[in-house]
Amino acid sequence: MEHYNMNLTLKIWRQANSGAKGSFETYQVKDISSEMSFLEMFDVLNEQLIAENKEPIAFDHDCREGICGMCSMYINGQPHGPWKQNTTCQLHMRAFKDGDTIVVEPWRSRAFPVIKDLVVDRTAFDRIIQAGGYISVDTGNAQDANALPVPKKDADNAFLAAACIGCGACVAACKNGSAMLFVGAKVSQLALLPQGKPERETRVLNMVAQMDKEGFGNCTNTYACEAECPKGISVANIARLNLEYIHAGLNSE
């Protein structure tokens, strides 16, 4: 593949802290290699800002290999940018061309308040897991791992749901700020496995109650979440969540 360099205009959301009023700032970066990742381009910009005695841009990132779920960024109106099934850290600059203007914002959702610049608070997701996103098994209580066969199809589907990285792109993509894909993925994973069956009903009721409490919106089936999910989590998990919820609701009557 041909390598090339590019000059770019960046419009980036700056906000000093959660209480401050934010605004877009415009920056120029030069000689960005098409081989760089998007966050390496941000590294270049931040080094430039430090050299100019300006404050670098705060953004969340850690593994830079698309699995920790820490990076976020709304890039040109899309969570994690233009590539399908991809995180911001794995987006590479060959997705852009010389002279492009790129607009970068933090996740925007009532349940994910901005902490600083592009950094948001996603602890609402942890609290949803605390409400029931687990199997209650203390260490040392387990039977032999092969004692309970799991049909391959169920194991595979549970894995596909469990591949969620908890980044919050689904919420950011949704016009309602709904967390149904995130919750649906965890509920599905545990509902599909025999180990998850005993707590199946309380789990879904409690997780949905916590989701509502955190201020996430409702699902209106636009499927924007699936389209923007870096791990390709299917909206079938939302259908399963609804099924589990109705089932549990009826049984709890």
Place this chain on the structure above:
Amino acid sequence: MSLDAKIPQGNMSEKWSAYKGNVKLVNPANKRKIEIVVIGTGLAGASAAASLGELGYKVKAFCFQDSPRRAHSIAAQGGINAAKNYQNDGDSVYRLFYDTVKGGDYRAREANVYRLAEVSAAIIDQCVAQGVPFAREYGGLLSNRSFGGTQVQRTFYAAGQTGQQLLLGAYSALERQVALGNVTMYSRHEMLDIVKIDGKARGIIARNLVSGKLERHFGHAVLLCSGGYGNVFYLSTNAMGSNVTAAWKAHRNGAYFGNPCFTQIHPTCIPVSGDHQSKLTLMSESLRNDGRIWVPKAKNDNRKGKDIPEDERDYYLERRYPAFGNLVPRDVASRAAKERCDAGYGVGTTKMAVYLDFADAIKRYGKIEAGKNGIINADQDTIIRLGKDVVKEKYGNLFDMYEKITGENPYETPMRIYPAVHYTMGGLWVDYELQTTVPGLYALGEANFSDHGANRLGASALMQGLADGYFVIPYTIGNYLSNEIATASIPVSHPAFEAAEKSVQDRLNHLIQINGTESVESYHKKLGKIMWDKCGMARNEQGLREAIAEIRALRESFWSNVKIPGRVDEMNNELDKAGRVADFLELGELMCMDALDRKESCGGHFREESQTPDGEAQRDDENYSYVAAWELTGNNQWTLHKEKLQFEIVKPTQRSYK
């Protein structure tokens, strides 16, 4: 102080049961009164915090990320070993123990490794019970694959995301304890010092990374589960935030550092593409199950990989190591790649890469699939199409990742790979109970030195992290805490907390007031280059001596000329990074000193002066069969203590994978 590893008496296979049968216990009423601080929420930290919370201790867990689920264990790809022998291929606790001791080039403590192998099976049981979706066969039972340095299939996996699934399992157990009120979680917090009272670890000073405020936290004991220090090399497969700071503060407070020079350079990573590079990405070792590694037979062959005919390729691992072939251990595979590239046979634009080729595997699987589907005399296109589907199912996410990073399609053209820093076998010295040389201070997982000797086998890091957290520390910590039941929680107004907080605050203020001209990043890059060039895959006396002088000069420059924007009392990523780089600048010197002291080659530590005629690592058991435990005795001054290694079961021999 003499080192006592506290290895229990008795036969190797009975030590752990005997220990568990006799260890002191803390009764439930007393557990409720005891507080434990856990630093880090990767596999070791999350499993320890959850298990100790379940037991009834009051746990405080800390991570610098925004959620405990982000810890870098999440990025482990290939799998986790366990001596289940589900494949009926001759595996046993003894075999896993033996493979690990041999794989570590006889520089690990036998008793610890035996215990690790013993508890390995229970880890798989625990994870399955938590809902970890491991790969399964059509009959519904668990699937296994092979990893380097072994001849059995004992690796359990979840596609190329095993670490993610295991960590999410441990994270869910942790969050359950948070919900039950047994664990308090402090995310976006970084530990910046250990607080010691009367010689015992009694808490920490942590910085809230959002507000910038320092906090004091008491604990009857402190567990460091803070991972490894591969980022001292700047470029590594570690996460950007991975650091040595927690372990280094412990070291500065009296905890000895074990085998700091033992670094694992992983053979299969995506090569460096330019100066902008911020990290390196691993391509799982599991790929060596099916991928064949080769370089052209001719030097400076500039043809494309797939245009080079079969008889002009050198499958150098298969040639040099027929018994293990492409599945030799990591240290051996990495050195062999470096040898070929240094000799001028490298590929790609930088010539610092070798090929990892799936063409044969695609054909082989394609033929099997065609047979299964009853396609007689399938044509080449059909075979390749069917074969690609199989490879995609096995390694799809890795192939996608490769394509995103390089822009090349590995189904069509061989991957280019090169070794990169991946893991550190060295770490805080711990005894059999995982306690450091500071009473009440423990180190678990990659943060300790204990189980992997001079080279870690693939799929063993996940095993060790979870073994330490789920099955070892819940027992061994009782032995210490049973003597602490009369100790009431110490108020954080105690002078020791005050003094520790002041020293942390002074250091932060000092850093920000330097107000020099060079960024933290530029220092980190320079340190990384020194370490990689002179304390990397090959080391020699002259280079190490130069490195020590260069690191000292760089450290001096850092403390007089680093430039950190912003303030101390706010979210400040540059300040966070500066503290970590400052610690790396001290650690780097110690690593070089350790490498200089160890004049033998072993595992990942290759001293050019000590090699066999055919270029393999030459150990010197007579003089170096010890764990190097370094004590900090003054500012950047260390004293070496030696824990002599006793081999009761496995007799050290020249390691051979031929």
